[in-house]
Amino acid sequence: MEAEKVIELAGVEKTFRDFWLRPTVKAVDGLDLSVARGEVFGLLGPNGSGKSTTIKMILGLLGPSAGSIRLFGLSPRSIEARKRIGYLPELSYLHPFLTASETLHYYAGLCGLDRTTARSRATQLLEMVGLEEVAGRAVGGFSKGMARRVALASSLIGKPELLVLDEPTSGLDPVSTNEVKTLVKTLARGGMTILMTSHLLADAEDVCGRVMIVNHGKAVAEGRIGEIGSSLNEFFLAKVGEGRDFKVAPFLQ
Amino acid sequence: MRKFFAIARATALEMACEPLALLLTLSAMALAVLTPVMHYHQFGEASRMARDAGLSALLVFGIAYGVFCTVKSIRREIDSGTIEMALAHSVSRAQFFLAKIAGAAIAYFVFAATVASVSLIVVNGAEIGGRIAKRTGDVAAVFGPSRVFALVAMVGGVAFAAVLNRFCRFRFTLSATVLLLGLSVVGLVPYFDAKLAARFLPVAAELTLPALVFIAASAAFAVRWRENAATTAAGGLFLAAMPLLGNYYLSDVLSKGGSLPLWHPALAVLATLPSIAAFAWLGVSLLEGRDVGGT
Amino acid sequence: MKALWQIVKLELLANFRSRSFYLLTAAVVLWMTALPAFVKSDGTSEGARQICIHYSLAGAFAMVLMALAGAAAGSLSRERAAKRLQLTAVRPVRFFTIAAGRYLALMLVGTMQIALAGGILTLKSDMDLSRPCDHLLSPVLPSVWEEAEAMYSVYMQDEETPEEVRKMDKREVIRLLAAKAPDHYQTVATNETARWFFPDFVPSGAVKVQLRFTNTYDTREDVCGLFRLGCAEGVVSNITQAVAKVPLAGMIDQVVGERVLEFANQGGGSLMLRPRRDIKLLVEADGFGWNLVRALLELTAILSVAIAFAIFLGAGLSRSVAVFTVVAFLVLALVSPAVVEESDEFASNKYDRIGIRLARVAEKITRPAGSLAPLEKLAGDICVEKSEVAKTILLDFAVYPLVFIFLAALAIPRKQDLA
Secondary structure, three states: OOOOEEEEEEEEEEEEEOOOOOEEEEEEEEEEEEEEOOOEEEEEOOOOOOHHHHHHHHOOOOOOOEEEEEEOOEOOOOHHHHOOEEEEOOOOOOOOOOEHHHHHHHHHHHOOOOHHHHHHHHHHHHHHOOOHHHOOOEHHHOOHHHHHHHHHHHHHOOOOOEEEEEOOOOOOOHHHHHHHHHHHHHHHHOOOEEEEEOOOHHHHHHHOOEEEEEEOOEEEEEEEHHHOOOOHHHHHHHHHOOOOOOOOOHHHO | OHHHHHHHHHHHHHHHOOHHHHHHHHHHHHHHHHHHHOHHHHHOOHHHHHHHHHHHHHHHHHHHHHHHHHHHHHHHHHHHOHHHHHHHOOOOHHHHHHHHHHHHHHHHHHHHHHHHHHHHHHHHHHHHHHHHHHHHOOOOOOOOHHHHHHHHHHHHHHHHHHHHHHHHOOOHHHHHHHHHHHHHHHHHHHHOOHHHHHHHHHHHHHHHHHHHHHHHHHHHHHHHOOHHHHHHHHHHHHHHHHHHOOHHHHHHHHHOOOOOOOHHHHHHHHHHHHHHHHHHHHHHHHHHHOOOOOO | OHHHHHHHHHHHHHHHOOHHHHHHHHHHHHHHHHHHHHOOOOOOHHHHHHHHHHHHHHHHHHHHHHHHHHHHHHHHHHHHHOOOHHHHHOOOOOHHHHHHHHHHHHHHHHHHHHHHHHHHHHHOOOOOOOOEEEEEEOOOOOOHHHHHHHHHHHHHHOOOOOHHHHOOOHHHHHHHHHHHHHHOOEEEOOOOEEEEEEOOOOOOOOEEEEEOOEEOOOOOOOOEEEEEEOOEEEEEEOOOOOOEEEEEEOOOOOOOOOEEEEEEEOOOOOEEEOHHHHEEEEEEEEEHHHHHHHHHHHHHHHHHHHHHHHHHHHHHOOHHHHHHHHHHHHHHHHHHHHHHHHOOOOOOOHHHHHHHHHHHHHHHHHHHHHOOHHHHHHHOOEOOOHHHHHHHHHHHHHHHHHHHHHHHHHHHHHOHHHO
């Protein structure tokens, strides 16, 4: 039996327009994508390839110019769909005046959790990300890594069925990166569907079951990690291209 | 000096591209042009109303322009980290701060020239209208041709900037700022009265001095405090300094048909320079003493 | 409801943990306590009382209004610029809840500040909370449109009517005449008795006539006469004030229906007054304390409109443009009534009339936020009527905020930089 589709994109396009409605950038161009329940799916691509735009359309933050997007068979902007997702953006974007604990309680409230559940989950999550000691400190004074952990915890407070991670290891040291990767694997084993983007192909290789490589808004390759046949790095460069060498300016030579 | 000018030019350009700066310029122009809708003109005071409105707009909106745009510019440098880039290019902190003030002053002078020109158009138009009304025995019209022209210049400047943005991709705010200044100055040609200009412009010039003090003060505040706090502090300073601003005296001089004695602007400059220097020194000291490039 | 409460709590924490809130509180306290010491009064306790209401309370309210409207305009736009709004937007929360939560939190902060200013006012020694205030009753007159219709032919036959006006459309002239109707004078000649009808009322305390008379040539000349309302009478003589209050002594009959106020002019010259503006009946209502509560409620309602409007602006515009727009709106709201009041369209050319019409439109649009009438009434011991308060609450606490918050909810997802 085919697994339930959590994310379904069919012929999705996104064109950004200026004040006069003239097209400025076509960020996504006819993208088809589907992610089944329990999958860890990696969306890979060079800078400006349309990964973040795709994620934001899946989250309902941006509307597609063409095509259709379904999340759990629903519109991404529907409250029912949003009840079932968690999101970790590329940068942490926390309210600097809230403490770590208050931040988690705030997002728990937005997910409609009652006070007891919120308190219990906040304590467990802070312990999980190793911030229980600083739970009462304002996050405005946190380091980048600590803020990232708070953001990760707050994306999980609603116990989401789908977790969307945009560059989850960005700004983390190697130890923390490992911790996050282990966490993602554990969550996936528990049945959570995970969609992630990453520039670090080794991370994606460790964590993802299936990847899609996008370039200039189009899907250029898709496959299971075990079926690629080479390292993800080689596969990526083969599909996207080696890039060009900088031609050193004459005055620098 | 090249570094100084590069930072000053970038700051002036940044301020001219700021939507709030355009809004303040348009509001000041609208105030100068539209205030005499009030009934006072029935007593033959259209000219005085136009003059007072223009000078008040220049003073109050000029200070608002200086404070808001300077605070925003300095805070943007600090908060977004671009100050680190500048300081990494062997620019001293004092040079950086003084160049920011100079850039803000340049942008402010564009604002002041626009508002002063438009005021001069409507004042001159009102005086001509008043003279005609006196001859014919009619009530002088508030919306005479000069005021209609000033309004058309405002709307036309913005509309043409929109057209340039649509078809040539010119930056809207910047082209609107340039066009408003251009049309206001061009509008002076049919309404230019050398005698009136000789009386009006020294007063207008003197009224730009408080704005320069506020630019220096708000720049210093912005080094130490965030946007809201720095703007509030400058607002508090404005309230405290309001009795010293002397707008009424200057307007009165013109109302009585006289012109400003030569020593007055000279004295005003002498009184203003130490304040600007004091705030500039404060700003440089604060910038020297603070960390930049924190998270 | 949980999500709404979380957003309210977040906005409240943002306020309570920022210096701006404490600065505003300190400014309100300072303004209410220190300002009367600096403003020169006439030395009487009545003068000090007027300063407390007209300067301190009005100034404190203006500060709160500007500060909170600015904060409201920045509330959503700042969150959007800092990309924090997207983290709320991906949760199961309606955009309406996001805007409504911010509105409610800022209203709570504003209500606290207004209550603080009102509380300080009641602590002043000049403020007697039991001091009575009066219902203000106006005479029952034909509508301004009926009066304009009646005046039209007389006005068009008048030799002094400008030629330009004669050429105007009849409906336009009638509209202008209707606008001028409140300023029509009635002349009461010597030994003549004028009558005005008033709506029925139950006299629960003292009844007074409030009048503003002018003599044909000199406002300072003596005025003598007798007011009669049922069996109650009041004598007026030697008025030198611009406005006088004449107490009526005796029985005021209990007949239900319109009441007739008579004035017999016993002075040496004709008197002129504008029935719509200059003659009122004052019927004792409750005390200053309750009147203050009603006036503060109305001020809070004005704040409510301003905050809701600012939140709507912040949902669609950048912070600085939204703050500027809301401040410009409030300034326009305060200035435009004066322009409308003082403009004379008959004595204007067609360009001027365009200007005046623009001012009228601005006045109409900004009316919900532009009236400081409750403070004027409070200072003049005039009752802020419960019916007015109810209407204001319905419009300014419910209808306008709902509309603006709904519009804000529509604007939030349409801003592309939400992402």
